[in-house]
Amino acid sequence: MPIKPLTAILATTTLAAVAPVTSLLANEPEWVDESLNVFIPHENDRLMALRVAAVYNDDEIQIRYEFPTDSPSWYHQYWIYEDGEWVRYGSGAQGQDPHGLYEDRISMLLDDGSVEGFGHYGGYMTAHEGMRTLSSAVDSSEVQAHPVLGEELGRSDVRKYLPGTRDAEPGETSWDALRAEEEIQAMQEAGQFLDLWQWRAHRSHPVGYADNNYVLHYRLNSEGRGPFTDNWDSDAEQPAWMYDPEQTGITHLERDRLFAQGYGQDDWYYLSEDIAVPFDPERDWQEGDVLPQRFLREPDGSRGAIRAAGGYENGAWRIRLTRSLESPNPLDSKTLSEGETYDVAFAVHANASGARWHLVSHPQTLGLGVEEADIVASRVEGPLDEADAEWTELQVYYPGQTTWQWLNSAEHAGQPAVQTGAIGIRDVHLSLEEIARFAVEVERQRVEQQN
Template sequence: MKRTILFIVVALTAGPAMAADPAKIDWSKVPVSTVTLFYPGQSSYEWIRGGTHPGAAVVTTNQACIMCHAGKEKAMGDKLVKGGPLEPTPVKGKNGSVDLKVQVAYDAKNAYFRYQWKTHGKAGIEYPYYRFDGKEWKVYGGPRLDKAVQEGKQPAIYEDRLTMMLDDGKVPGFAQQGCWLTCHDGSRDMPGVKAKGEVAANPLMAAIKKDDVRKYLPATRTNPSDWTTGKSLEEIAKLKAAGGLVDLMQWRAHRSNPVGMADDGYVLEYRNFDSGKKMFDSNLDKGTKQPKFMFDAKKFGARAVIADQVGKKNHFLTKGVNAVPFDPKAGWKEGDMLPRYVTTSEVSGSAGDNKATGNWKNGVWTVVMIRPLGLANDDDKALKAGGVYHIGFAVHDDNITTRGHHVSFVKTLGIGAKADIQATKLK
């Protein structure tokens, strides 16, 4: 089975920012770095500094995780994924590690990242749906860590993702602990999760209008280990202005791949999207509690899909391609389903910086991401020739999200400079 979309080619080869055509890059001449990603369970920022972590003393003196764990990623992942203190709800059959092949090239305008990894099953190109039960539209499907999925009350449905986290040396501790700096107790599927009402009542969370805890950097809290101790918006704005954020780029098999993009975000006081209009949005009208868009039957073949069709064809709902405004009088039947998100190529601002395409063949995803050099946005880290950056990777596959991913320890990336992963200059 081959998963790709024809109009991605247009998105990737159009526009003045494109210097090289990524489809014509001779990747056989670009060195391959293989990075082993492992299953981390609930090993949060708080846990790695706590008494039950044997290496807590090393971590709290700002030493790198890799000092103790170099070459042990696969063994750690295989152990953690089976269950124990760091994994109270193990997912049956989940793999403990993933080998990610990374290649990087650059020219005068862009950096080109090529990733390859073998999936643990079929390509995850679906996202949970809204299903009509005869009266209401309700969520259908979910990631494998969800209780309803583990109990067999909902099917396992979730998109594959490739994530790249990047810093230029301005975030204290990221070079040593990487993504563990951003992952905290209180977040989804982590210890200490609070009810939405309690989170929404917190002063900082109320100010940013959030009702759940996501990734955040320790510098945004007066007590780095306590998400409730948020600093003021003025203090956080100063951190951002000083470059104290971590760039977060995500290629998503369902919500960005159909339009040839990868979303652009950053971690600071929360896991934020960059400014502007991103390539996907909710397909639920909060007022009517009905979908906003449905499939154009003339182009898609039907107004909706049903459960038996999940995974058997591409069910991407895309503005300007196969989406039309939802008609509540279209004769909806019990079991009709529509995607929870609608995608668009009409992006704006720094949210639309990254182009990307993914192709799944013979059990392997190949993803190419294009990132412009020299971005001057206040929510981006600017890549430039001669620069060295700290970078971490994550892969979500096998219908899973949140902490169910596989993650890497920190690597260095050099754009024409010596590093663990060195970008090749294109001629």
């Protein structure tokens, strides 16, 4: 399952394929160093607007997003037939993908007050030293050797987790210091996890869903079958599925058109179970033939609890996510009730960027019929899709490599406030332009110190 690195892609790309790279990188990043996992975006790409609204009725709640972007991506990772083998394009690492082959995403972390401190610090509580794509990222062999993360969960990298799941002081690197299984299970049963709604432009939206996940001792999938899996036969070392020509008129996509981002939202840029047939290895596959690396399917269980609708229109993603007010599973999702207020935080992956290269919001409050909240969910009668909503405009910004450990260290001037929980990030960092600049300064200093 070969993956072509960024340097190799740039070295071998044809002139026709370079065009979308230029448009994606119109604002040259400030600092790029693949060896250190550094891709600091241009100052014009560090702060963007996200509009959020919510409505609910007796049974369901609907979260709405509007995110303006001139370079939307509903593409993700693809297999491209080159020199007699299928090569995966679209890495999701080091900022923007050079061919635009990484999906846009909008995520929401949600809590009902069970996770102490989340309302003050939002997603910063889930970012830790050693996580993948940080300059401090732990080697995959160390993670694979860990009895829980590697041997039990089958992971090879460190992702989001809550500080309370580790047996360590707040300022200590703690990725491997998991509390006992029964302690983590008790936290989960007490609702001490973060609900994570992930709208994915490629891996969930085409089949009409967002991905339901949660954060506890790792970023975990909710119960049930997810909306995507890999399109790969590891035994035969080839894709497992191709397009059904009787339904789609094609068996594959074309590399030049893909690199030019020439497949629209109404085209078969994705591959799902209802338009696929088993891969035919006897077909005369040609140089540049393309198949999606992800295989989409109807989700079920709690993981399939969030329906998605909308799309890219008039210069912005306009998305509606709908879920039952009642938790689909109290071990991985939160119940929402009228008259209550919840803590939320948002993140946006745009411009074909993956992993940690996203923009985040300060923590916000979501109130169901509560006017004092930042985002007021209005009660309506009838279908939620037809209801008017009260919009809130937020700014999302580049957070750099700011981790929970750094926030609790002596290097951070706000360490006393963080450790006492007396005040939150919104009380100190009022200017988002300032915090975006500050995040870049801190990232530069930290990377230089580490190396």
